[in-house]
Amino acid sequence: MSVVVDGHPAPLLRLEGVQKTFGPTRALKDANLTIPTGGVVHVLIGENGSGKSTLLGVLSGQIRHDAGTVSLEGRPVRFGSPVAALRHGVAMVSQEIAVAPDLSVAENVLLGRGQVRRWAGISRSASRSKAQGVLERLDFDVDPDCPVRRLRPDQRQMVEIARALTAEARILILDEPTSSLTDDEVGSLFATVRRLKAQGVAIIFVSHRMQELFEIADDITVLRDGVTVAEGSAASFTPESLVSAMLGEDPPAGREGGSAASAGVGSDDPVALRVSGLVVPGSVEDFRLDLRRGEIVGLAGLVGAGRSEVLESIFGARGHAAGTFEIHGKPYVPHGPRRAIAHGIGFVPADRKADGLVLGMSVGANMTMVDTHDAPRLAPPARGRGAATVARVAASLRLNPQLAETGTARLSGGNQQKVAVAKWLVRRPGVLLLDEPTRGVDVMAKADIHQELRAIAAAGSALLVNSSEIDELLTLCHRVLVMFRGRVVADLAVPDTDDSEILKLAGGQPC
Numbered sequence: 001m002s003v004v005v006d007g008h009p010a011p012l013l014r015l016e017g018v019q020k021t022f023g024p025t026r027a028l029k030d031a032n033l034t035i036p037t038g039g040v041v042h043v044l045i046g047e048n049g050s051g052k053s054t055l056l057g058v059l060s061g062q063i064r065h066d067a068g069t070v071s072l073e074g075r076p077v078r079f080g081s082p083v084a085a086l087r088h089g090v091a092m093v094s095q096e097i098a099v100a101p102d103l104s105v106a107e108n109v110l111l112g113r114g115q116v117r118r119w120a121g122i123s124r125s126a127s128r129s130k131a132q133g134v135l136e137r138l139d140f141d142v143d144p145d146c147p148v149r150r151l152r153p154d155q156r157q158m159v160e161i162a163r164a165l166t167a168e169a170r171i172l173i174l175d176e177p178t179s180s181l182t183d184d185e186v187g188s189l190f191a192t193v194r195r196l197k198a199q200g201v202a203i204i205f206v207s208h209r210m211q212e213l214f215e216i217a218d219d220i221t222v223l224r225d226g227v228t229v230a231e232g233s234a235a236s237f238t239p240e241s242l243v244s245a246m247l248g249e250d251p252p253a254g255r256e257g258g259s260a261a262s263a264g265v266g267s268d269d270p271v272a273l274r275v276s277g278l279v280v281p282g283s284v285e286d287f288r289l290d291l292r293r294g295e296i297v298g299l300a301g302l303v304g305a306g307r308s309e310v311l312e313s314i315f316g317a318r319g320h321a322a323g324t325f326e327i328h329g330k331p332y333v334p335h336g337p338r339r340a341i342a343h344g345i346g347f348v349p350a351d352r353k354a355d356g357l358v359l360g361m362s363v364g365a366n367m368t369m370v371d372t373h374d375a376p377r378l379a380p381p382a383r384g385r386g387a388a389t390v391a392r393v394a395a396s397l398r399l400n401p402q403l404a405e406t407g408t409a410r411l412s413g414g415n416q417q418k419v420a421v422a423k424w425l426v427r428r429p430g431v432l433l434l435d436e437p438t439r440g441v442d443v444m445a446k447a448d449i450h451q452e453l454r455a456i457a458a459a460g461s462a463l464l465v466n467s468s469e470i471d472e473l474l475t476l477c478h479r480v481l482v483m484f485r486g487r488v489v490a491d492l493a494v495p496d497t498d499d500s501e502i503l504k505l506a507g508g509q510p511c
């Protein structure tokens with residue numbers, strides 16, 4: 001029974017005046033959020049570090065707040081753990097998809113609920129059919145016995161959503177669910193979100209992608225510096241008013257738009273990276289590329305098309321079966337990151353936590369780690385070296401200078417991504433490989449990163465960029481290589497193509 005206030009039923013969820021401090025950082029100062037009923041999509045938005053994940057952590061039982069109230073249907077609650085939150089019908093699907101890869105789809109869907117424990121008396125077939133029921137509710141066509149390791153990222157995410165539904169979640173939190181999905185996968189996720197909404201589930205959705213959030217949102221809450229600064233129906237906002245609310249000021253003019261193509265790279269410009277006949281068994285077939293000085297080339301394609309594998313092989317982080325490589329006309333044989341860096345190649349990997357950053361070190365140390373101009377070793381340089389460059393790059397990406405001494409693990413996800421990119425902007429390698437360079441960064445920081453990447457290209461670096469966002473490739477690149485099942489199926493000059501052509505080619509359809 002929900003509580004009735006002034007003749008009205010209390011809202012399904014209300015957070016009022018929520019505060020949370022981590023050491024010296026006041027992550028939440030006065031966070032408020034209201035969801036009146038089920039059957040709505042509520043978008044939470046704010047700059048990197050504004051407190052979104054902390055707020056979701058409070059709501060999902062992962063973080064204990066210091067002050068303020070959280071109430072469900074008028075009753076104050078304080079969750080001591082995610083399990084306690086789940087018991088109240090609040091479930092979260094986090095950015096880092098948490099599935100057990102060796103268990104089956106059905107086992108994952110029922111994980112944590114006890115149904116798969118045989119000693120508990122529940123049969124395999126009963127478990128399987130329960131899981132099947134939830135998968136049908138999601139219209140998710142997958143074999144319940146298939147090991148999760150065989151699924152694509154979007155399918156794994158669906159398994160997590162199914163798990164939340166098994167727990168009878170009334171409030172489902174999706175924290176940046178689209179950040180590792182390609183455009184077509186986002187479409188199917190949105191179909192699922194709409195289906196759940198029609199079934200009465202309230203969905204809290206975090207995204208930095210402006211266009212898609214207007215597509216899906218009923219209501220929006222904006223956080224700035226730990227404070228809720230705006231809330232209302234999606235129709236009451238425009239992209240511009242949202243950015244103004246996030247920033248607390250009018251957005252700077254002319255940051256986005258304008259492709260780097262206008263800078264012009266001609267066939268006379270020297271080739272910085274030449275790749276011929278690259279083969280990575282099971283992933284890449286006969287990949288060829290001449291990447292010129294000052295050029296920005298994009299890689300487009302579906303998940304599994306071989307895009308990341310191309311970058312990883314060039315950097316020597318992954319083996320290859322065939323292929324030759326040249327850097328500035330000289331032969332180069334990839335063999336581990338250290339050799340690549342010594343040859344003037346930089347790499348921003350897709351998984352910043354595992355490969356891109358040393359989380360135990362400070363932001364400053366991470367940013368200067370590869371700025372060892374002659375020595376190929378990855379080592380933190382002497383204190384103070386390159387300080388001016390680091391300060392300039394940090395400022396250009398809106399990284400607070402006070403963060404320099406902060407442990408990188410303590411940064412918000414988007415700010416970690418900025419550091420992963422910034423360390424190469426400090427170094428300015430001759431060839432920079434970037435895998436999803438703006439994953440999880442806010443809309444302003446994305447424009448800042450693009451601007452800085454254009455600047456290092458204009459200064460002579462050659463960039464190869466993998467992105468699942470076609471818009472990003474069209475904004476940033478001179479040309480785009482479209483990959484399908486390991487092969488390049490098109491090499492398109494950016495002014496002469498558009499997202500629908502790229503999408504078709506990426507799906508294996510001829511244009």
Ligand SMILES: Nc1ncnc2c1ncn2[C@@H]1O[C@H](COP(=O)(O)OP(=O)(O)OP(=O)(O)O)[C@@H](O)[C@H]1O
Pocket residue numbers: 022023025026027046047048049050051052053054055410411412413414415440442
């Ligand atoms: N465990 C922690 N220890 C110290 N500081 C933290 C911790 N978690 C978060 N913070 C700090 O709290 C602030 C808010 O971080 P939070 O992750 O909530 O931001 P966010 O809005 O989710 O950012 P993003 O969009 O980048 O994911 C940041 O300054 C962050 O550095």
